[in-house]
Amino acid sequence: MVEKAVIDRIEDELSKFMDSHVEFILKVGGYILSSGGKRLRPVLVLTFSKLLRGENQERDYPLAVAMEYLHTASLLHDDVVDGADTRRGKPSANRIFGNDTVVLTGDYMYANALYLFSIYGDIDMIKNVSDSVKKMSEGQLLELKKIGDIDMSYDEYFRILEGKTAVLFGSCCYVGASLGGGTQKQKESAYRYGLNIGLAFQLIDDYLDYTSTEEKLGKPVCNDLREGKITYPLLSVLDQLSQEEKEFVKKVIRDTNPQKEDIEAVKNIVQSKGGMTKTIEKAKQLVDNAVGELENFPQNEYLKKLEELAKFIVEREF
8 A cells, every 4th residue: 555665765764853861762672663664644745745735745755754763652652551561562661671761752752753753843833732642642632531331422532543643644734735835725624634544443443342353463362451440342332231231331441350251241331332342433434534535635646545545444354
């Protein structure tokens, strides 16, 4: 879907701008960056720029990798907050290097990203990206507050998703459209495209947490349930549960060390009530919303790539 040459260039730029004089920062940063990932965020920046301008300019690349630094910083901080043991099938950075070092490396990556924006970006981009970073923190804090809360609303759930994933996708598209010389209307449409695919992306993550395997996920399945997190598959069926089922689910998600058979029982309840189907349907609706935002852009090969990327979000790992 994405040319190898583009991914190779992104990887080169990620290494190039990790230029700290503190060797340990390079070691921790290199560890998490080398863990892989699809590099969707920098790809979105570069593709929206090409959509409007035809070719990327040198200025595009540092801002594309700056968005990946922001994403990577959030992963480092999230793993510390969640007490994660693995990330993408490898021991998490906090398990290897310790929480203090990982938090400070995440802080460095945030600062490095904003430094790159101060050089290669403009005040409009900085305003948009800074707002997204603020919302990312709010989303993480709200998620912590709602752990074990069986009464979480849809509004609260989607506010968490926006902060965890979607706003950064939105900013990637906004920055790309800005680099391409887009109008304010196009930049706002690009942001909404990214927001919708970001929400869909997280919904599919929620789906895969129930249906995939540890080998594919790179972390234990049903991990969210073990951590007491209510995600869309469960949220979408709560109103169908009997009082007895609801009390059982509440007991399991509030247990700090739930039994494997109890986790499996909750998983079976969610699947039997249609939670997986509801999650896929909602993700597809969000992807349709995203594709609709592309009507404000020129018809060319890059528009088709963005349509394909949106559809890939709901088709991955099925």
